[in-house]
Amino acid sequence: MAYSEVDKVAINTIRLLAVDATFKASSGHPGAPMGLAPAAHVLFNRIMTYNPKNANWVNRDRFVLSNGHACMLQYALLHLAGYKMSLDDLKAFRTVDSATPGHPESHDTEGVEVTTGPLGQGFANAVGLAIAERHTAAVFNKPGFDLINNHTYVFLGDGCMMEGVASEAASVAGHLQLGNLIAIYDDNHISIDGDTNCSFTEDVAKRFEAYGWHVVVVDDGDHDLEGIEAAIKKAQAVTDKPSLIKLKTTIGFGSKQQGTHSVHGSALKPDDITQVKIQFGFDPEKTFVVPQEVYDLYHKRSAHGAAREQEWEQLLAKYSQAHPAEAADLKRRLSGQLPEGWEKSLPTYAATDAAVATRKLSETVLTKVEAVVPELLGGSADLTPSTLTRWKAAVDFQPPSLGLGDWSGRYIRYGVREHGMGSIMNGLAAYGTVIPTSGTFLNFVSYAAGAVRLSALSQVRVIWVATHDSIGLGEDGPTHQPIETLAHFRALPNCMVWRPADGNETSAAYYVALTSKHTPSILALSRQNLPQLENSTIAHAIKGGYVVHEAANANITLVSTGSEVGICVDAVKYLKEHHNLTARVVSLPCFEVFDAQSKEYRLSVLPDGIPSLSVEVMSTMGWERYTHEQFGLNRFGASGGYKDVYKKFEFTPEGISKRAVATVEFYKGVSNLRSPVNRAFQQLI
């Protein structure tokens, strides 16, 4: 069907909604929405299938705005299409508690698939969404039941193109031959520093071809609607490669400043707005105008999507009869609930069981749980033999043509691409049918900090299996030994950092991580063997903190995590024998979860009247919240056998005891010593 005048009106409507909203907010980015409106219009009107009345329909096409600063484009489209996005919402753009924040946030705004803005992330999320589709289709589709076959479309700009996280994800997508992924690159030659000539002169098309992508160029993205549609259809036809459409556009199209940096990040001036509106045939006196014909056009498309969804629901109904188990599994996955009784698969241990590294215990959990939780989708950033993330029966997720696995495979070889992995995991989780759990060394989760932050902000369930969690990794030395890492992620809101001390705590960490639908988790796991603790149980550990060793009339409470808990238990004996001091030991594997317990419980673990000392072989930052004194490592580690390294830094029963004695001395005579759990006021949450 040819494009007509109403399409032009629609495109200009979108442009002017962005102009009006940024002007009203005195803030925001009109340039990219004005440049991308034609492509967005084609995509939302002729290409994508979606139903605004059921924004979570699993087989909808996904749209990601990786250049999230262009969000007025997305908000305008959501409004026109009939999502929960009113004209008043658009008018409240960038005001506190609106549905239209400065960058799109998936947990706030229906129709926004993933939270974007930090550049490069959305593109990598889209790779995750596309992987999830391939996998879900392979698992659930049956002859005659093409249940899952959606595309993922992503817009990205020059900024995203320059980010390493996008490069990593692009290489993964090319390797995986994700033919269901279509990226539209807004090649407008402008970034914040001005013309991209000043820093970005590479040949993007050639680079993407090198990654194994199919590349199409559209020369006039401002006007050539037919060309845009043809390029997308060409991309759809290439099913064994992801496609990049290099779309040349004019940033701020229509503005007097079009094609320059000045339309990128601030509102247009009043006289410019007037001339744009006149130029586009709109009344310059009016704002936030949507002609009825534009609504009609979009509602027609939404109705088409609703009809498609209806057909799909009928297909699902038939599928449920033909394949009842699969249908039930799909529905359950989409609810976010794990299979009934899955937790019985979690291994448990007795104190008499052998000492085992928590990374190895994690492998055991994954091996037991994967069999009953089919949505678990493992992987590693090229550290599989070290992170032990691949269960024995695993098949790799690979394009079948490589002969290394298939689309139904549940283990992703991310390569040495931690940031890409983190961001892809966010996309996987956002799809709705899988729970990604992937491994690297704890120290290199920091490479992915940008992605982890968005996991937390966008409230997705992803699990980092972060092994080699301390100086206990030994010989690899300070370049690999985390010091600041736990403090970093403990300070991140809505992120659970677990550092289990033994087998039961490892099972507990997985239990909480897997059942927390809206919170990512980082599991910090040891390279070295750790003993099974006396009083550790899953029930205790899922409280985030509990008493490992109780003692009446204790002189001190030792509070620790992971590999140091066992040393603290040994220190109890040392303290008694050498100093006649009685010590309690508390394990605090997860601050965030402990903080959520009742004050009464927390005070039972960390009571008033007893001085406390934390013991953890890394930055002491944050421990002051739980203990009176802190023994840690506020310096870099050392390369050597891990026992030698622990000895060098005095993390031994003797070294701990020395500090415990100093602590007891220091608090002697302090009457009514309060537990740090007692606070003067509540924090805002």
Place this chain on the structure above:
Amino acid sequence: MAYSEVDKVAINTIRLLAVDATFKASSGHPGAPMGLAPAAHVLFNRIMTYNPKNANWVNRDRFVLSNGHACMLQYALLHLAGYKMSLDDLKAFRTVDSATPGHPESHDTEGVEVTTGPLGQGFANAVGLAIAERHTAAVFNKPGFDLINNHTYVFLGDGCMMEGVASEAASVAGHLQLGNLIAIYDDNHISIDGDTNCSFTEDVAKRFEAYGWHVVVVDDGDHDLEGIEAAIKKAQAVTDKPSLIKLKTTIGFGSKQQGTHSVHGSALKPDDITQVKIQFGFDPEKTFVVPQEVYDLYHKRSAHGAAREQEWEQLLAKYSQAHPAEAADLKRRLSGQLPEGWEKSLPTYAATDAAVATRKLSETVLTKVEAVVPELLGGSADLTPSTLTRWKAAVDFQPPSLGLGDWSGRYIRYGVREHGMGSIMNGLAAYGTVIPTSGTFLNFVSYAAGAVRLSALSQVRVIWVATHDSIGLGEDGPTHQPIETLAHFRALPNCMVWRPADGNETSAAYYVALTSKHTPSILALSRQNLPQLENSTIAHAIKGGYVVHEAANANITLVSTGSEVGICVDAVKYLKEHHNLTARVVSLPCFEVFDAQSKEYRLSVLPDGIPSLSVEVMSTMGWERYTHEQFGLNRFGASGGYKDVYKKFEFTPEGISKRAVATVEFYKGVSNLRSPVNRAFQQLI
């Protein structure tokens, strides 16, 4: 000169030193050294100019081992060449306090230019080293005085190739046409997960061509020494592009397991070692053997380097006569000392001066200081108009052919590549003649966490101008508002995090950052205007913390940083008027620097007997070390005008007062209240 038998012996000697050292350590990576020994031998024997007796000679060729796990290769070469690296050091590989840690550390080991191991970093460091050479040459070379003309060589493996940080740096290097940079890619087709086919099937050569690199392929990197040398010479001849030599090698060459993942990360088995030694013509009973002819060969090359340095010193002597000012400047820069009296250029302010954003105050500092500190090398990750990092008179650092600047330019357009920028800055600082200072938003310093960590570990002077430092950035919203960021970098050892509150504090932050030769700094700066404080001076602020508002018989100390200090000052009045409470106010712009002050001083700022409350609009983590109670934001922020956002979260005089009252109440009746500065024992440093 043709290669002879002794070259083969030398190559096998290197291989076997790696075999023996990893076996003795029961740990480490023999595979890459065995595969790369031929290329390393050619490079160190026929190509590079260096003088082990003066490892810091500025015009030496630089060598970077980006695949740092192959460090036994580098240690073996340093030993053979005659650096401070004894056979005993090699035998102490990967033991505590040795000169041969598990990955190369520049501050520990002479001849190691940069600290590597975290993949991709060394490659990006090399880009920084190459930029520094181009710039230093442009500034100091004169007709007849080709003083600076060294090359930078970098080895990298598949792991580095997959990392986004390397992609970013490669794009920058291509754009900048760094003909002095030659990268040798160890294309051995093996990474930890096995054959790179499982995750890395892109066309690397094509990708680098797309970045604007010159690419050469060497098909037999195991034997073809002539081919390796020819490829490097070909690369040297291309002076307007960086070069990538794609070198096909066999990992673990000589081992029974050669060409497989099993030789990557663990020592060879005894029987394998025996057969390798026999195969190479070495006595299988002996370990750590270096034939005298091999020493002779290397010492000849070192002598060649020493002679070249002698000639260079003579050139410098003549240069000092012809261009005394430039010569003095170069020598001063190399000493790490700033020009005498430079600090007089730091602006100072009176309390009556206008309120100004600290990002703007930072611009003023840079503008004043750049004129007297010529080694300042600015830049931004495509946020120049926002970070205000470009002083007015700046010329861009660009290849002259682009017409956008020249090599002597002192402002680098990094593009949207924060991680690459951070890692490039580390290389710039390591070169020895420049001090890099670059900008992005504080939130996106997290993208560069991997690089910042290595700045701290390798003790280099780099300065991050990290603007838009809190919810005070307003409308951009939670995706851009740091919450965990300060806690993260405050927990990082040897990293100064500054959050200045006004003009004098901003000057103080720069003063300490610029004079700290071995510590990186992050300057967290506001988007919004901040008032000049009553009692702020550079002298006060360089102590990291000081009293902004003193009061006799105070009921509470409010402790704050940056944009919240002024609000605390306002809260003093509110507390007096509404609650008849007397408050002191302390500004604590830099924890690390404050911690280094005497206990007496710290107690004068945070005295016993007065309850204290910290006020900072982000994670409270870490504040427990300085204050009894904490008012912060342990959740994500909000999108809106910054005053509305501050109000929403109650960071107002009223909101602060409410918590101050609760704090005073809570500590009422606590006798002998101790300042948190008092600790039971000293931390290990």
